[in-house]
Amino acid sequence: MMGWIGFGAAFAAFFLSHRIPLRPPVRARLVAALGQRGFTLGYSVLSMAVLAWLIAAAATAPYVALWPRAAWQNWVPLVAMGAACVLVCLAAGRPNPLSFGGANNDGFDPDHPGILRWTRHPLLVAAALWAGAHLVPNGDLAHVILFGVFAFFALAGMRIVDRRTRREMGPERWQALCQRIASTSMLPRPASWTGAALRWGMAILLYAALLWLHPVVLGVSPLP
Incomplete structure (x- = not known):
């Protein structure tokens, strides 16, 4: 059961990490603080980190063929x-x-x-x-x-x-x-x-x- 919970949490984090930073008000504040290149780099690093977590969570979820x-x-x-x-x-x-x-x-x-x-x-x-x-x-x-x-x-x-x-x-x-x-x-x-x-x-x-x-x-x- 814990494996499915971790998998669900990773999926939720993945979608939130792609949804929240791209909302116009949030993105505008982040770009103002980090610059366009800083925002792009930070967003890319965050996306890859959460994707790695999601793939790892799928590997540890219960195996159902x-x-x-x-x-x-x-x-x-x-x-x-x-x-x-x-x-x-x-x-x-x-x-x-x-x-x-x-x-x-x-x-x-x-x-x-x-x-x-x-x-x-x-x-x-x-x-x-x-x-x-x-x-x-x-x-x-x-x-x-x-x-x-x-x-x-x-x-x-x-x-x-x-x-x-x-x-x-x-x-x-x-x-x-x-x-x-x-x-x-x-x-x-x-x-x-x-x-x-x-x-x-x-x-x-x-x-x-x-x-x-x-x-x-x-x-x-x-x-x-």
């Missing part, structure tokens, strides 16, 4: 996480006025949308891939709740962010920007081939680091 484990299941997150790493590295730190996580959005060039040609929300797609793929080899109740909730909110978040940005930009401007991006080539030419190569290299390094850290941090090898 929902489907059996099979060796092939490990291949699902191995493949999906490769795609997730590419999405993260192609999107992180780049302008993206249509979703969260963008940097220097005023400099966004819709004629060179990059990964946005395929999805407006690359970071949310990466989160959905991470969560959905990890459902397959983790068929116990606690992990199904954990990854299922994350997958649901990542997918639902795309519609929520679309509504918010559409409201903030105005429906006509939002629609025009989306249509302009959609009119570019399905294989968009990068604004900088050197920058694109660096980001693909970062994706490979990130994937290798996750493979190495998985058994070190979580005590479970991701390999079949």
Whole structure:
């Protein structure tokens, strides 16, 4: 019973830590006190700490099997996480006025949308891939709740962010920007081939680091 209580407490802390600091009055005070970079750094550290607690709490919750484990299941997150790493590295730190996580959005060039040609929300797609793929080899109740909730909110978040940005930009401007991006080539030419190569290299390094850290941090090898 205590394991489920701890799991529930970690979930509550996770949602509160993502809800309270982002409320406009609270965020404004924190940004005023810490600066924008300080707020972003602090929020990131808090989010990662609470996420680590939640994952640890899921591992210590009572084991209730929902489907059996099979060796092939490990291949699902191995493949999906490769795609997730590419999405993260192609999107992180780049302008993206249509979703969260963008940097220097005023400099966004819709004629060179990059990964946005395929999805407006690359970071949310990466989160959905991470969560959905990890459902397959983790068929116990606690992990199904954990990854299922994350997958649901990542997918639902795309519609929520679309509504918010559409409201903030105005429906006509939002629609025009989306249509302009959609009119570019399905294989968009990068604004900088050197920058694109660096980001693909970062994706490979990130994937290798996750493979190495998985058994070190979580005590479970991701390999079949």
